[in-house]
Amino acid sequence: MDNLEKPQLAFSSTENICEYFKRYIVDVRGRSVSTYNHYVQGLRTISRYMKEAGLVKDSIYELGSIEQLEFAWSVLSKNEEFVALNKRGNNMYSAGYNNYHTFAKGDLFKNFTEHDIVKMDVPVVCEKPAVMEYKVWKRSGILRTQTIEMANYQCDMDHSHVTFIAEKTKKQYMEAHHIIPLQQQGKFEHSLDVYANLVSLCPICHRKIHLAIMEERRQMVDELYEKRRNRLVKCGFTLGKEEFEDIVLV
Structure with a gap:
């Protein structure tokens, strides 16, 4: 019954998250596909820097919680090379992150109608189960x-x-x-x-x-x-x- 003391694991494939993010930007918020591609381009660069910093294996979409996402961004925000690159790019990378962060937190979801949410209903890929190892103290x-x-x-x-x-x-x-x-x-x-x-x-x-x-x-x-x-x-x-x-x- 002490299940709240166990690791709370929640995984979704990066492909699924990308698909939901695209539908959120294009179908629900009504932005253009080119705008979405602009954000994704920025997130690819962010992912590369996060990977170099050892924060992700491949991409930002792996981060499974808001806390992980915000921590990784805080680390990146102290990277002088990335900060300069973002400035030269007219903050295109931070724009990509901010829109993804808003999506991940669900800040705008409270304003969505059922018609909006239905636009995000789509069959998604079922990933293979993840095998995790962690220490659990015995309990009676x-x-x-x-x-x-x-x-x-x-x-x-x-x-x-x-x-x-x-x-x-x-x-x-x-x-x-x-x-x-x-x-x-x-x-x-x-x-x-x-x-x-x-x-x-x-x-x-x-x-x-x-x-x-x-x-x-x-x-x-x-x-x-x-x-x-x-x-x-x-x-x-x-x-x-x-x-x-x-x-x-x-």
Whole structure:
């Protein structure tokens, strides 16, 4: 149930992204094919510089998140050769990037009608599955089940939170959450997969503690710290509040 702690992998072929970008520019935004080709030419040059910097294997279209895209551009923006080239080209490369960035973020999608979106419906190539290797610390499904049982199928952040009746348990649906993330296991001698480090959360609180704005996440983490710090000490984790926040709020 701690699936938010696993790598969130999302891949699409570069050909598919290119096709969607073209339809977005030409069919939805109504720009000319020559304008699209102008942007693509700029993105090819950007891709070459990103490849030389070790940011991509082949092209900018490989970058699978906005964070990766913006980081790669920030690196490129410090490359004096590229900056000079962009200036000589009347910012044609930054224009290509800015339009692709807007497309990737979906900034204009909220203004699209269903008629607009339908223009982007097209069969796309199915890529071969990617084989990924990454380290996963072992965790016990039994401990997760017991944690939710101990909480009587209630949310440890607020017992009034109501979800739905799960088919498997015939009880209110809850999720187990490691307070100190298992990704941090390498920093500790003792296992983080212990009762003291597990809480029962409703789906909203579980996602909130992972994905909300920092102020709200910090408030939740601080509350859990006060509730569990003595138990965590007994399990080998002696952490001050600030150190705890630094480790958890990653």
